[in-house]
Amino acid sequence: MYKDMTENQILLLVIKNLKELRKKEFQLLIDELQPYDIANVYKNLPEKHRHKFLTYLTAQQIASLIQELESELQIEIIHKLGIERSSNIMNLMENDDLADLLGNLEVEQIQDFLSTMTADESRTVQSLMKYESDTAGGIMTNRFVWIPKIYTVRDAVDKLKTFAGFAENIYYLYVIDEDKKLVGVVSYRDLLLGDMNDKIEDIMYNRVISVPADLDQEEVARTIERYDFIAVPVTDEENRLLGIVTVDDILDVLIEEANEDIEKLSATGKSIDFQTSALVASYRRLPWLILLLFIGIMSGSIISAFEGTIERVVALTYFMPMIAGMTGNTGTQSLAVVVRGLVSQDIDKYTITRxxxxxxxxxxxxxxxxxxxIALVAFIWKGSLTLGLVVGSSLFLTLIIGTLAGTLIPLLLYRLKVDPAVASGPLITTINDIFSLLVYFGTASLFIHQLL
Amino acid sequence: MYKDMTENQILLLVIKNLKELRKKEFQLLIDELQPYDIANVYKNLPEKHRHKFLTYLTAQQIASLIQELESELQIEIIHKLGIERSSNIMNLMENDDLADLLGNLEVEQIQDFLSTMTADESRTVQSLMKYESDTAGGIMTNRFVWIPKIYTVRDAVDKLKTFAGFAENIYYLYVIDEDKKLVGVVSYRDLLLGDMNDKIEDIMYNRVISVPADLDQEEVARTIERYDFIAVPVTDEENRLLGIVTVDDILDVLIEEANEDIEKLSATGKSIDFQTSALVASYRRLPWLILLLFIGIMSGSIISAFEGTIERVVALTYFMPMIAGMTGNTGTQSLAVVVRGLVSQDIDKYTITRxxxxxxxxxxxxxxxxxxxIALVAFIWKGSLTLGLVVGSSLFLTLIIGTLAGTLIPLLLYRLKVDPAVASGPLITTINDIFSLLVYFGTASLFIHQLL
Incomplete structure (x- = not known):
């Protein structure tokens, strides 16, 4: 019945139900919504209704709501609920999301929350918090189903039924041996097609693809993408199963990593979005700009060195911004090709040489x-064949240099284990400015007598 | 037993088995590999072994192998197999991949293949081919399981068993009514927890999120990402179920779309990777460069208009590339913030004004x-307070203009329904060159008497 309502209509109905204290109608409506939609309702709800809204939700619903919100709003909810109710809800959250949430709180608060959790849950969350947030360990959950290899299909289905409400992913079951080492995987499909008395050991897939806990999240994403997995298991050095990374988290990783590449390529600085304040945004953007400013001053000293040439042939200055700009542009193009290529390609000597x-x-x-x-344009415009030749041959040379700089600098950084995207477009552009001025005025000085 | 072998060891073992005609050992090995790994073996296999390799694989294995390869190698395999065996294999392929494969063949060949398929399959593939490849219809598969709403849980599980080997996604079952309209969805989890005699109608989730067939793939990705789905159903205008889009295809979409944004932001032109030839890459990069070249010539005519000013104060030229460059850099930064923001944000008047x-x-x-x-630097370097003031105030003005140009131009394009990423960094940089020269020399001309 709520299927065809717009977001606004739903919001208004929620407010109406809250005002008229119709908890039952409220729950009927919420039941039909996805966590993302519930989060949207919460975000758009006027402040005065938020407390009542939270009291009308079940603990499970609040847990999934929190997982969809930004950390600011998460913390707001924790404060509104108080420590006791919050703890109950934290027990229901996915552990990876919970670890992230706790990571945003103050140390004292974390202690408070951890102390109210079950010993087991608290230990798990603490162990999740110790991994870097951009590694397999940082994005894994431990809400998955594992079974010993001696189980039959029937045992497995029974265990799955018990855990279906709890586990984040019930499509794969991971199989472990006596030493808790990961030895196989069985999919829901295998269970469905297998006989109830089949041994898991016999129907499981042995060559399990897993990732180590400290693997960079970008590599984890690559694994899942290659194999079209819905989840990938995370193991320690001894091949013991620690958790799983699910594909929905990988979608977020891909978006995050692409944004990071673009931020670096444009020298924007970390995470500026539409909500960032002008002061913070400026503070993040300025370091690069000031560095580029000082590199830019170098171009000034190059020009001053050629002052004599310029004073004699002022027309040379007409083409200066164009040549510098074009060199920067080709450099940026090459840079983008290389940086994106490095993301998706395995790199060897042969590939790089080619x-x-x-x-x-x-x-x-x-x-x-x-x-x-440009030689033609310069010749027609200024009527000087020599000027045409100087401008044309300079552009020819600087475009080659620009292309190579845009290729070699990121490759060099990659070799030095620095993220190649640090060689941002603006940096390449500024460096190419300097190259191009040297080439341009150098060429012009060679032909200065013909130019006069 | 093959679990710990490296890629190379596997390749060598495959070649050994092929040479010694050990089909059984060959199959034991292949059985343990993922389609992605099998594809890697095939790519690295010397040409002379490829034909035998294909004859040793089962039709199902070739079908999944083909789906992992680029279109060139796909076509190679089709040719090696001949039309009859190829057709058998095509019948086993996922329909979305098959539609893509056929899209790369010549019209005659397509006709040949379609005529060898079952009437049903051929009709389906043809209908898939009619959608644009970057829409929901273009990436959907029709290997999914649907059930009538009058089914019980037992009926559903039975149908699922029959289709488990065939369907690409068996984690959700889509529920339709008498008119084939999509009315609900049931997850494998629901079936597991439900009673065998429960009616599907009673346990299904009503508020199904679906996407229309002509929706842009980027929007489909956004839907799946928001709701953490593994698949999303695709419907026609009458809400009839046409197919589903699975999350593994969405991963590819996200990578593709991020690459496209970077290509556009850097004005690189379409899909240049490490394999593209120099000629093709140049051909794709040149159109933008030539356009930028002509815009760059405009900056020349601006400078020529200020020739008198420059002749009198040559030192002005020292700061010209720096000012133009810095304006371009801030413009690029703003552009990147806006373009990426537009991808992930809903835009309204308030957001834009802010x-x-x-x-x-x-x-x-x-x-x-x-x-x-820069005013300080100029003052210290050239000892002229006026020069410092001219350069400093010009940079102040051009940076404001540059920031605004980098913000307003992509927003304007977005408003005009043009992809804002078309306003590439190089374009913004070139336009900002012109603004900055006008401001700089304009300011200088105002103070020309003090500068002398």
């Missing part, structure tokens, strides 16, 4: 085309 | 900081 050769080829083709065009 | 205000604030803060710094 890539550099290819970009050299691109530089020559692009340089020749644009050089010829 | 964003523009925020960026204006950022421009003022950044402009004041950098302007002050």
């Amino acid at each position: 890539l550099i050769g290819r970009e050299l080829g691109v530089g020559i083709i692009i340089g020749a085309t644009c050089g010829l065009l | 964003l523009i205000g925020r960026e204006l604030g950022v421009g003022i803060i950044i402009g004041a900081t950098c302007g002050l710094l």
